[in-house]
Amino acid sequence: MTSTASVAAYDRTFFGHPRGLSTLFFTEMWERFSYYGMRALLILFMTAPLAAGGLAFDTGTAGAIYGLYTSMVYMTSLPGGWIADRLIGQRRAVLYGGILIACGHFSMAFPALSTFYAGLALIVAGTGLLKGNVGVIVGQLYSPEDQRRDAGFSIFYMGINLGAFIAPLVCGYLGQRVNWHIGFASAGVGMIIGLVQYVRGARFLGAAGLHPSPAASPADAERLRGQVRFWGGLAIGAVVLFAAGQATGAIAVSARQIADAAGFVLLALIAGFFVWLIVGGDWSPQERRRLYAIGALFLAAAVFWSEFEQAGSTLNLFADRATRTSIGVWEFPSSYFQSLQPLFIIALAPVFAWIWIALGRREPSSPAKFAIGLIFVGAGFAILVVAARLSENGVKVSPMWLTATYLLHTIGELSLSPVGMSAVTRLAPQRVLGLMMGVWYLAISLGNFIGGRLSSLYEAMPLPSLFGAVGAAGILAGLLMFALTPSIKRLMGVVN
Secondary structure (H helix, E strand, O other): OOHHHHHHHOOOOOOOOOOHHHHHHHHHHHHHHHHHHHHHHHHHHHOOOHHOOOOOOHHHEEEEEEHHHHHHHHHOOOHHHHHHHHHHHHHHHHHHHHHHHHHHHHHHHOOOOOHHHHHHHHHHHHHHHHHHHHHHHHHOOOOOOOOOOHHHHHHHHHHHHHHHHHHHHHHHHHHHHHHHHHHHHHHHHHHHHHHHHHHHHHHHHHHHHHEEEEEHHHHHHHHHHHHHHHHHHHHHHHHHHHHHHHHHOOOOOOOOHHHHHHHHHHHHHHHHHEEEEEEEEOOOOHHHHHHHHHHHHHHHHHHHHHHHHHOOOOHHHHHHEEEOOOOOOOOOOOOHHHHHHHHHHHHHHHHHHHHHHHHHHHHOOOHHHHHHHHHHHHHHHHHHHHHHHHOOOOOOHHHHHHHHHHHHHHHHHHHHHHHHHHHHHOOOOOOHHHHHHHHHHHHHHHHHHHHHHHOOOOOOHHHHHHHHHHHHHHHHHHHHHHHHHHHHHHHOOOOO
């Protein structure tokens, strides 16, 4: 039988790439449309007064829920990858994930607190199945020696940012100017469009992602099925019991308490994972040094994402409450600011690719790029200190303040994000490569959780102090990373 990769080697129908890349490009574009469209509205909806159709949560509660939701979206990519690898294959995982995401958005279209929480849970579960696995299928379209692979992923990455750019313009307008729940429903419509074209274009994917990895033996397969039945049944039972307890009042737990508990579990999981990784593995001296380097990059990435991902929380609130949402006679919804980052990425990604090539041997190392990213994300908050002071008397500041912040944050992202996953894949021991890829998602998950908790301080402390503290933390972390760069490079060995 001819493999998908070998067939794809002759397939150049999509801008010189396999036709299946088009299917996955639009699947990811519409998934990101749904995610970023809903995210642009989420904290604004939670903090909006009841009279305006919102939930009237205080920013402490809203920030805790937002942080828990965005962190779990990335955390569930780990079990989502395992389910695809061992049970159903990536193709079915993407399909089932998209269905769950659409159901989650449509659940949030109903004005009830129970459907709101159910919608968030469905989106978390669906994104965990879809997000990582659609990228795996992209990789399977190419043979290992196919030189188009990196360019293919670059095209795929543009789909992510195209969806993220369009989403706030559509969902944000409908949610803020028409009805919150219509905005949430429009995100679900986007996911449905993505699923329809995914199913229709499946014939172009060949066998990529179609089957899970085979078990080592029939006994192993039966043991795996037994484990899935046991742990799956246990998890479903726990969820049902908890939901019933909440509905009857037998279990009185607030959303903020759940978020607090989840934060402790997340921190304990990460700490335990790294202790097990360093202490429990049978590593060579070189592998152990590289694992230390991964640990340092992990901490730097978590700090970066804790600041960068406040775009949908702290900065979204600042846009809504303290920023003038007009240019001349044009009035626009505050959620439109969420389109700036993907727009800047689309515009600047080719520029950065050219810069790194032009620098040649003078190109900064991975730790140095992490330091640059941290300084720029911190600088984005630092300049908002001035804007926050100008807004203290109820004055709406110019939209150029947030525009400048998002530009600096995008420069930071382009310095850090593309090299992060690449560095992990080059540093990780090959026998745990798949596991170590999850480390990158853990860093994003932790950063999202911390960022959400920082946004809960929006009303608890003066904005100049909040922005100043966040900005200083990013800049100081970047300077520390610069100071540690020689040491980290020694740990990395020949990997740059």
